[in-house]
Amino acid sequence: xxxxxxxxxxxxxxxxxxxxxxxxxxxxxxxxxxxxxxxxxxxxxxxxxxxxxxxxxxxxxxxxxxxxxxxxxxxxxxxxxxxxxxxxxxxxxxxxxxxxxxxxxxxxxxxxxxxxxxxxxxxxxxxxxxxxxxxxxxxxxxxxxxxxxxxx
Numbered sequence: 457x458x459x460x461x462x463x464x465x466x467x468x469x470x471x472x473x474x475x476x477x478x479x480x481x482x483x484x485x486x487x488x489x490x491x492x493x494x495x496x497x498x499x500x501x502x503x504x505x506x507x508x509x510x511x512x513x514x515x516x517x518x519x520x521x522x523x524x525x526x527x528x529x530x531x532x533x534x535x536x537x538x539x540x541x542x543x544x545x546x547x548x549x550x551x552x553x554x555x556x557x558x559x560x561x562x563x564x565x566x567x568x569x570x571x572x573x574x575x576x577x578x579x580x581x582x583x584x585x586x587x588x589x590x591x592x593x594x595x596x597x598x599x600x601x602x603x604x605x606x607x608x
Contacts, residue, residue: 573581596602
């Protein structure tokens with residue numbers, strides 16, 4: 457889309473083109489006052505006080521923002537400490553639960569092993585077994601019971 461640049465008497469640099477053309481002023485007549493198209497206002501005088509006030513307001517606002525940031529940082533550090541404390545308590549509770557489960561397992565194994573014979577009973581059984589084995593072997597040789605066992 458291309459636009460043609462305005463030319464002629466209606467063209468004023470720096471103003472946007474209007475939809476309706478501005479009529480040309482009538483030729484100046486003798487003794488007639490000139491036509492005023494727009495009103496020009498002088499710029500307000502710049503002095504250093506408004507800029508200084510604005511800078512002071514900006515500094516105050518920055519100080520308030522810094523205070524809020526410091527407060528929120530302190531709050532976050534307290535929250536972090538509380539979370540760490542809660543996590544350590546939860547870990548301790550989990551350890552206690554693990555220890556309780558381990559104790560119950562050890563107790564169950566101890567109950568099962570209590571019913572087993574002790575070392576004295578095992579030694580006595582070994583001695584009796586050895587003596588009986590020797591006695592039965594001697595009896596089998598005296599009564600020629602080895603002939604009853606088939607040879608291979």
